[in-house]
Amino acid sequence: MSKCIGIISIKGGVGKTSCTANLGAALANEFGKNVLLVDANYSAPNLGIHFGITQPEVNLHDVLRNKVDVGEAIYEYTENLHIVPGSLLNDKINPYKLRQTIKQLKKYYDIILLDSSPNLNDEIKSVMLAADELIVVTNPDYPTLSTTMHAVKVARTKNIPIVGLVLNRVRNKSFELSIEEIEKASSVPIIGILSEDISVPMSIANTVPTVMNNPLGNVSVEMKKLAAAILHENYADPRLLPRLRRLFNKEPGIAEVNRDLLRKGVLY
Ligand SMILES: Nc1ncnc2c1ncn2[C@@H]1O[C@H](COP(=O)(O)OP(=O)(O)OP(=O)(O)O)[C@@H](O)[C@H]1O
Ligand SMILES: [Mg+2]
Numbered sequence: 694m695s696k697c698i699g700i701i702s703i704k705g706g707v708g709k710t711s712c713t714a715n716l717g718a719a720l721a722n723e724f725g726k727n728v729l730l731v732d733a734n735y736s737a738p739n740l741g742i743h744f745g746i747t748q749p750e751v752n753l754h755d756v757l758r759n760k761v762d763v764g765e766a767i768y769e770y771t772e773n774l775h776i777v778p779g780s781l782l783n784d785k786i787n788p789y790k791l792r793q794t795i796k797q798l799k800k801y802y803d804i805i806l807l808d809s810s811p812n813l814n815d816e817i818k819s820v821m822l823a824a825d826e827l828i829v830v831t832n833p834d835y836p837t838l839s840t841t842m843h844a845v846k847v848a849r850t851k852n853i854p855i856v857g858l859v860l861n862r863v864r865n866k867s868f869e870l871s872i873e874e875i876e877k878a879s880s881v882p883i884i885g886i887l888s889e890d891i892s893v894p895m896s897i898a899n900t901v902p903t904v905m906n907n908p909l910g911n912v913s914v915e916m917k918k919l920a921a922a923i924l925h926e927n928y929a930d931p932r933l934l935p936r937l938r939r940l941f942n943k944e945p946g947i948a949e950v951n952r953d954l955l956r957k958g959v960l961y
Contacts, residue, residue, distance in 0.1 A: 695799040698856065698923075699733075699824030701809040701817060701848070702831060704840040708861035709830050710734070711893050711903075713808040714743040715912065716828075718902035719920035721774035726803040726924070729767070731777045731795070733820050734810040735786050738779025744770045745900030752780040757790045763798060775802075788819035795823045804923075813847070821847075826854045829881060832862050833869040838878055845879050854961055856923070857884030857951060864889045872947050882951040882960060885919045887912050915948075922952035 700713045713730055721728040732740035732753060741749055746768050755761045756777070768776045795805055807824055810816035821827070827848050831841040841858070848855055858881045860872065865888075876883050890912045896903040904913045914930050921928035930936065945953075954960040 695802055695805070697795050697799065697805040697807065697823060697825050699807040699809055699820040699827045699853075701820060701827050701829055701844055702837075702841065703811050703813050703817065703844045703847075704832075704837050705737075705811040707811075707830050707832050707837055708859075708887070708893075709811070710740050710743065710808050711897070712828070712830050712859055712861065712887075712916075713740060713806050714902045715904045715916045716920060716923075717774060717804075717806050718904040719913070719916040720804050720924070721771065722905055723917050723928070724920055724924055724926060725773065727773045727775075727801065729775045729777065729798060729802045729805045731791075731805060731807050732779035733791060733807045733816065733823075735779060735816050735819075736810060736812065738781065740808045741768070741776060741778030743897055743900065743902060744768070744776050746776060746778045749778040749780065752778050753791075754780045754784070754786075756794055757786060758784075763794050786815055786819060788815040788822055791819040792823040813843075821851055821853055824853065826856050828856050828859055828884075829879075830859045830861055831875065831879070833860060833871075833875065835870065838870060838875060841875075842879055845881055855881050856961065857882045857955065859883075859885040859887065859919070860948075861887045862889045863887065876947065882954070883948050884922065884951050884955055884960075885915050886946070886948045887915055918949075918952055922955040925956050925958060927956070 717730045720726045732738040751766045756763045809820040892907040896906040
């Protein structure tokens, strides 16, 4: 069954677009799913840039304005990883339109990911209306945590299931909030922990998602683990050190435990 997941936060720059691009690439490239990524950040779209689509002739705005059929706005990055880019030339959107468009596309894709705007207005509302589930992206600092708690509250008020939190740009510094603190304050399970990693901006510059550009890096492996859990499949980290850790029965981390519950379908 096709599923549409909105990737949200109500703070800018936390990593929604990077997460959308890489989770999408993991689902398509590692697990062979038919994946569509949609840039629903209407006022500051940049998902296309991650895939080398800089000035798309046809974009989501044209679709939502009924200027073109949605098929014309779909760009093929690979055979099974497709993108609907946005445009900087925007006008007011009807938040209900995206939902209709996604409904139409569901029969062609296993997973549709919506890259959201951070603005708590009609832009994020359109994603919340179109998505079956949400992933909230956050960073380990107080200002981001407070907006994350608010995003969770809004989603819960609207009864949209939250798959979990992806904690991005972790540097393991003493001043950062701990995983336990973030989980407790937000009351949402952490399902991915992505380190601050230069391979992320490097991949954007190369217009190749990190998952494909640096497949054994921490961000890539974590994204593949999350993709596997969403699909209720397994993914074994192929790197030597994690394999040795597993061999010596080192306790799994919180995200690992939560992903296992997600894989088994008992997390939320
Ligand atoms: N794990 C990471 N390590 C290093 N840099 C990162 C990481 N994640 C994201 N970035 C960088 O942070 C910047 C913002 O990321 P991104 O565009 O994904 O955030 P966003 O939440 O989509 O922002 P916006 O709210 O403006 O849409 C980008 O330049 C990206 O390269
Ligand atoms: Mg973005």
